[in-house]
Amino acid sequence: MSNVEMETKKPNHEYRAYKAWNVMIEYAHQGMTVTYKALADAIGVHHRACRYFLDPIQDYCLAQKLPPLTSIVVNQEGKVGQGFIAWDTDNLEEGQNLVFHYNWSNYPNPFIYAEPDITQEALYKELFDVEKAKDVYERVKVRGVAQSIFRQALLEVYDGKCAFCNFKVEEALEAAHIIPWHYAQDEEKLDIRNGILLCSNHHKLFDHDIFKVNEDYTIGVARYKSKLSGRKIRLPEKTWLWPQKEYIEKRASLTET
Ligand SMILES: [Zn+2]
Known part of the structure:
Protein backbone atom coordinates (compact mmCIF):
# COMPACT_ATOMS: atom_id res chain seq x y z
CA MET A 1 0.00 0.00 0.00
CA SER A 2 1.39 3.43 -0.87
CA ASN A 3 1.75 6.21 1.71
CA VAL A 4 -0.96 8.19 -0.01
CA GLU A 5 -3.51 5.43 0.44
CA MET A 6 -2.58 5.08 4.08
CA GLU A 7 -3.03 8.83 4.58
CA THR A 8 -6.57 8.80 3.24
CA LYS A 9 -7.50 5.83 5.43
CA LYS A 10 -6.44 7.63 8.62
CA PRO A 11 -9.56 8.33 10.72
CA ASN A 12 -10.47 11.99 11.00
CA HIS A 13 -10.72 12.50 14.77
CA GLU A 14 -12.14 15.98 14.29
CA TYR A 15 -15.06 14.59 12.29
CA ARG A 16 -15.65 12.01 15.00
CA ALA A 17 -15.47 14.81 17.57
CA TYR A 18 -18.19 16.59 15.60
CA LYS A 19 -20.48 13.57 15.82
CA ALA A 20 -19.59 12.83 19.46
CA TRP A 21 -20.24 16.45 20.46
CA ASN A 22 -23.86 16.17 19.25
CA VAL A 23 -24.39 12.90 21.13
CA MET A 24 -22.85 14.27 24.34
CA ILE A 25 -25.00 17.41 24.19
CA GLU A 26 -28.12 15.20 23.96
CA TYR A 27 -27.09 13.39 27.14
CA ALA A 28 -26.19 16.65 28.86
CA HIS A 29 -29.66 18.07 28.11
CA GLN A 30 -31.18 15.07 29.83
CA GLY A 31 -28.83 15.39 32.80
CA MET A 32 -27.30 11.98 32.06
CA THR A 33 -23.81 10.58 31.83
CA VAL A 34 -22.89 8.37 28.87
CA THR A 35 -20.55 5.37 28.86
CA TYR A 36 -17.58 5.15 26.52
CA LYS A 37 -19.24 2.16 24.94
CA ALA A 38 -22.58 3.86 24.34
CA LEU A 39 -20.85 6.92 22.91
CA ALA A 40 -18.65 4.80 20.64
CA ASP A 41 -21.68 2.78 19.48
CA ALA A 42 -23.62 5.96 18.74
CA ILE A 43 -20.98 7.18 16.32
CA GLY A 44 -20.05 3.77 14.99
CA VAL A 45 -16.49 3.25 16.26
CA HIS A 46 -14.71 0.95 18.71
CA HIS A 47 -14.77 2.24 22.31
CA ARG A 48 -10.97 2.26 22.42
CA ALA A 49 -11.06 4.98 19.77
CA CYS A 50 -12.91 7.35 22.14
CA ARG A 51 -9.90 9.11 23.57
CA TYR A 52 -8.77 10.32 20.13
CA PHE A 53 -11.91 12.34 19.58
CA LEU A 54 -12.51 13.17 23.25
CA ASP A 55 -9.08 14.85 23.46
CA PRO A 56 -9.93 17.64 20.98
CA ILE A 57 -13.29 18.16 22.74
CA GLN A 58 -11.58 18.38 26.11
CA ASP A 59 -8.94 20.78 24.75
CA TYR A 60 -11.62 22.94 23.19
CA CYS A 61 -13.67 23.20 26.39
CA LEU A 62 -10.56 24.04 28.42
CA ALA A 63 -9.42 26.70 25.95
CA GLN A 64 -12.86 28.30 25.71
CA LYS A 65 -13.50 28.00 29.48
CA LEU A 66 -16.63 25.94 28.87
CA PRO A 67 -17.94 23.40 31.41
CA PRO A 68 -15.97 20.11 31.19
CA LEU A 69 -18.20 18.35 28.67
CA THR A 70 -15.99 15.26 28.61
CA SER A 71 -16.65 14.71 32.35
CA ILE A 72 -20.00 13.10 31.53
CA VAL A 73 -18.31 10.29 29.56
CA VAL A 74 -17.60 7.49 32.04
CA ASN A 75 -16.91 3.76 32.28
CA GLN A 76 -19.26 1.17 33.80
CA GLU A 77 -18.12 2.24 37.30
CA GLY A 78 -18.97 5.85 36.61
CA LYS A 79 -15.32 6.89 36.41
CA VAL A 80 -13.54 8.93 33.75
CA GLY A 81 -10.68 7.38 31.81
CA GLN A 82 -6.98 8.14 31.55
CA GLY A 83 -6.16 11.38 29.86
CA PHE A 84 -9.05 13.21 31.47
CA ILE A 85 -7.70 16.47 32.90
CA ALA A 86 -10.63 18.86 32.49
CA TRP A 87 -11.80 18.63 36.11
CA ASP A 88 -10.73 17.35 39.55
CA THR A 89 -11.60 13.64 39.36
CA ASP A 90 -12.28 13.49 43.13
CA ASN A 91 -15.04 15.99 42.59
CA LEU A 92 -16.38 14.84 39.27
CA GLU A 93 -20.03 15.42 40.11
CA GLU A 94 -19.44 19.12 40.47
CA GLY A 95 -18.05 19.28 36.93
CA GLN A 96 -20.88 17.14 35.59
CA ASN A 97 -23.45 19.43 37.19
CA LEU A 98 -21.94 22.40 35.41
CA VAL A 99 -22.30 20.47 32.16
CA PHE A 100 -25.91 19.50 32.90
CA HIS A 101 -26.93 23.07 33.69
CA TYR A 102 -25.15 24.82 30.84
CA ASN A 103 -27.24 26.11 27.97
CA TRP A 104 -25.52 24.16 25.18
CA SER A 105 -28.26 24.87 22.66
CA ASN A 106 -26.88 28.39 22.31
CA TYR A 107 -23.45 26.98 21.54
CA PRO A 108 -22.72 25.78 18.00
CA ASN A 109 -20.81 22.54 17.50
CA PRO A 110 -17.20 23.77 17.20
CA PHE A 111 -16.23 20.89 14.90
CA ILE A 112 -18.84 21.79 12.29
CA TYR A 113 -16.11 22.45 9.72
CA ALA A 114 -15.01 18.82 9.80
CA GLU A 115 -16.10 16.48 7.08
CA PRO A 116 -14.62 13.06 6.49
CA ASP A 117 -11.64 14.67 4.74
CA ILE A 118 -11.32 18.07 6.44
CA THR A 119 -9.11 18.82 9.44
ZN1 LIG B 1 7.38 39.49 22.07
Missing part, protein backbone atom coordinates in the same frame (compact mmCIF):
# COMPACT_ATOMS: atom_id res chain seq x y z
CA GLN A 120 -7.88 22.02 11.08
CA GLU A 121 -4.44 21.30 9.71
CA ALA A 122 -5.78 21.14 6.16
CA LEU A 123 -7.76 24.34 6.73
CA TYR A 124 -4.92 26.42 8.14
CA LYS A 125 -2.73 25.47 5.21
CA GLU A 126 -5.42 26.82 2.89
CA LEU A 127 -4.85 30.22 4.46
CA PHE A 128 -1.44 30.42 2.79
CA ASP A 129 -3.47 31.22 -0.31
CA VAL A 130 -4.82 34.55 0.93
CA GLU A 131 -7.66 34.46 -1.61
CA LYS A 132 -9.19 31.60 0.38
CA ALA A 133 -9.39 33.46 3.70
CA LYS A 134 -13.09 34.23 3.33
CA ASP A 135 -14.03 30.67 2.27
CA VAL A 136 -12.25 29.19 5.24
CA TYR A 137 -13.87 31.67 7.61
CA GLU A 138 -17.35 30.89 6.27
CA ARG A 139 -16.70 27.21 6.55
CA VAL A 140 -15.47 27.32 10.14
CA LYS A 141 -18.10 29.73 11.54
CA VAL A 142 -17.14 29.21 15.20
CA ARG A 143 -14.84 31.96 16.46
CA GLY A 144 -12.79 29.73 18.79
CA VAL A 145 -11.89 27.39 15.94
CA ALA A 146 -11.31 30.24 13.49
CA GLN A 147 -8.79 31.78 15.86
CA SER A 148 -7.11 28.47 16.50
CA ILE A 149 -6.64 27.94 12.75
CA PHE A 150 -5.37 31.49 12.31
CA ARG A 151 -2.84 31.01 15.10
CA GLN A 152 -1.58 27.74 13.62
CA ALA A 153 -1.06 29.42 10.26
CA LEU A 154 0.79 32.36 11.85
CA LEU A 155 2.96 30.03 13.94
CA GLU A 156 4.16 28.45 10.73
CA VAL A 157 4.52 31.66 8.73
CA TYR A 158 6.44 33.45 11.53
CA ASP A 159 8.60 30.42 12.23
CA GLY A 160 7.26 30.08 15.78
CA LYS A 161 8.73 33.38 17.05
CA CYS A 162 7.28 36.68 18.28
CA ALA A 163 7.65 39.18 15.42
CA PHE A 164 8.76 41.86 17.90
CA CYS A 165 11.13 40.09 20.28
CA ASN A 166 11.78 36.57 18.87
CA PHE A 167 10.39 34.89 21.98
CA LYS A 168 9.72 31.32 20.94
CA VAL A 169 7.87 29.36 23.62
CA GLU A 170 4.84 28.20 21.66
CA GLU A 171 2.42 28.22 24.61
CA ALA A 172 2.90 31.98 24.97
CA LEU A 173 2.61 32.87 21.29
CA GLU A 174 -0.64 34.35 20.04
CA ALA A 175 -2.25 35.53 16.84
CA ALA A 176 -2.69 39.30 16.89
CA HIS A 177 -5.06 41.00 14.43
CA ILE A 178 -4.02 44.26 12.79
CA ILE A 179 -7.61 45.21 12.01
CA PRO A 180 -9.25 43.94 15.20
CA TRP A 181 -11.63 40.96 14.84
CA HIS A 182 -14.77 43.02 15.46
CA TYR A 183 -13.89 45.60 12.81
CA ALA A 184 -12.56 43.11 10.25
CA GLN A 185 -14.62 42.11 7.21
CA ASP A 186 -15.20 38.39 6.70
CA GLU A 187 -12.37 38.22 4.15
CA GLU A 188 -10.00 39.98 6.58
CA LYS A 189 -10.64 37.91 9.70
CA LEU A 190 -8.41 35.01 8.63
CA ASP A 191 -6.23 36.86 6.13
CA ILE A 192 -2.65 36.12 7.19
CA ARG A 193 -1.70 39.63 6.03
CA ASN A 194 -4.02 40.92 8.76
CA GLY A 195 -2.13 39.00 11.44
CA ILE A 196 1.15 39.06 13.32
CA LEU A 197 2.47 36.38 15.64
CA LEU A 198 3.27 37.97 18.99
CA CYS A 199 4.14 36.79 22.49
CA SER A 200 1.35 37.31 25.06
CA ASN A 201 3.04 40.38 26.46
CA HIS A 202 3.51 42.12 23.12
CA HIS A 203 0.05 41.05 22.00
CA LYS A 204 -1.46 42.86 24.97
CA LEU A 205 0.65 45.97 24.37
CA PHE A 206 -0.28 45.86 20.67
CA ASP A 207 -3.99 45.53 21.44
CA HIS A 208 -3.75 48.63 23.62
CA ASP A 209 -1.84 50.51 20.90
CA ILE A 210 1.11 51.02 23.22
CA PHE A 211 3.14 49.07 20.66
CA LYS A 212 2.28 49.52 17.02
CA VAL A 213 3.61 48.57 13.62
CA ASN A 214 4.40 51.45 11.27
CA GLU A 215 3.93 51.22 7.51
CA ASP A 216 7.68 50.73 7.02
CA TYR A 217 7.40 47.73 9.39
CA THR A 218 9.25 49.43 12.22
CA ILE A 219 7.90 49.18 15.77
CA GLY A 220 6.42 52.32 17.29
CA VAL A 221 6.22 52.57 21.07
CA ALA A 222 4.01 55.04 22.91
CA ARG A 223 4.17 56.14 26.54
CA TYR A 224 7.48 54.61 27.54
CA LYS A 225 11.01 53.93 26.35
CA SER A 226 11.72 50.55 24.81
CA LYS A 227 14.79 49.28 23.06
CA LEU A 228 12.44 47.79 20.44
CA SER A 229 11.29 51.25 19.37
CA GLY A 230 12.23 51.90 15.71
CA ARG A 231 13.42 48.33 15.18
CA LYS A 232 12.03 46.40 12.23
CA ILE A 233 9.64 43.51 12.95
CA ARG A 234 10.66 40.06 11.83
CA LEU A 235 8.73 39.45 8.60
CA PRO A 236 7.62 36.15 7.06
CA GLU A 237 9.90 34.59 4.51
CA LYS A 238 7.07 34.65 1.94
CA THR A 239 6.76 38.32 1.00
CA TRP A 240 3.13 37.95 -0.12
CA LEU A 241 2.20 37.07 3.46
CA TRP A 242 3.70 40.23 5.00
CA PRO A 243 1.30 42.44 6.95
CA GLN A 244 -0.63 44.50 4.43
CA LYS A 245 -0.01 48.24 4.53
CA GLU A 246 -3.70 49.01 3.94
CA TYR A 247 -4.54 47.06 7.07
CA ILE A 248 -1.91 48.96 9.06
CA GLU A 249 -3.39 52.22 7.75
CA LYS A 250 -6.91 51.12 8.59
CA ARG A 251 -5.93 50.25 12.13
CA ALA A 252 -4.24 53.62 12.56
CA SER A 253 -7.43 55.37 11.43
CA LEU A 254 -9.45 53.35 13.93
CA THR A 255 -7.26 54.39 16.85
CA GLU A 256 -7.00 58.07 15.92
CA THR A 257 -10.59 58.74 16.88
